[in-house]
Amino acid sequence: MAIQVPNQSEKLAVVTGSNSGTGLWAADGLAAAGATVIMAVRTVEKGERARREIMDRHPEADVRVRRLDLADLSSVKEFAEDLLRDGKPLDILVNNAGVMMLPTRHETADGLEMQIGTNFFGHFALTLRLLPALLKAPAPRVVTMSSSNLRDIDFNNLNWERDYDANGAYGQSKLADLLFSRQLARVADQRGWSLLSLGAHPGNASTSIYDNGTQLDGGKPILALRIGWKITPRHSAEAGAQPEVYAATQPDVVQAGYYGPRFGLVGRPTPAKVPDKGKDARVAERLWQEAERLTGVSLEALDL
Secondary structure, three states, rough: OOOOOOOOOOHHHHHHHHOHHHHHHHHHHHHHHHOEEEEEEEEEEHHHHHHHHHHHHOOOEEEEEEEEOOOOHHHHHHHHHHHHHHHOOOOOEEOOOOOOOOOOOOEEOOOOOOHHHHHHHHHHHHHHHHHHHHHOOOEEEEEEOOOOOOOOOOOOOOOOOOOOOOHHHHHHHHHHHHHHHHHHHHHHHHOOOOOOOEEEEEOOOEEOOOHHHHHHHHOOHHHHHHHHHHHOEEEEHHHHHHHHHHHHHHOOOOOOOOEEEEEOOOOOOEEEOHHHHHHOHHHHHHHHHHHHHHHHOHHHHHOO
């Protein structure tokens, strides 16, 4: 059962990876509550199909599709510049898109390992580039999707040039997302911004993210991981989207809050326990510095 979303009329929201899975249902929930939603997707045709699905359910919704490839920093720059040219405040940014469990190592257009490059570095660059629009809004929120599968950050092998491990690379990218959500909250507080930065995780949601990832290797999955993912308790993609929708809209959220399913893998959204590795402010600050270096996007270069 979906949560009750407060009225989002007059708000502008961007949801990445919203052509399917949790992103589609996050866009649907925000649009149904009255927000103008920009579906930021890599493939516009898929985005348009997803938009029609939302419009079929909510004919009065205001939903638009724009291209964004998080695995290409020039695409991130182009998307952000187009949005900033619109001149409108951005109330909600949902960093939802992701790739998962690529059986072999692949690189983004900028030479970054594909999972951390897409899931973290792409969203880092997007968020910083969109800060001028976010800070125009009276109470902006950035929600970054993490995971219950987290692995330590290895700064000596951040891009997995050696000993590539599909599960490790995914888990590292998702811890990076959680650390980023909390570091952005610290930055906002230090600078006196009204922005709330929040993390969320979907539990074990029934989406196509695993199958989408294996397409880069001809559809060859890692059998043990696939079986493990399939046999654990899971809920629908709509249910998996509820924690990020909760974080994006509910009045009781707190700065640097983390939200997930009540029972860990499944259930209604609720505040989630932040693992110890997600609380390390020194690692989060170092990761931010590395992200600025590797993406070429920094706070100091922005007109804020």
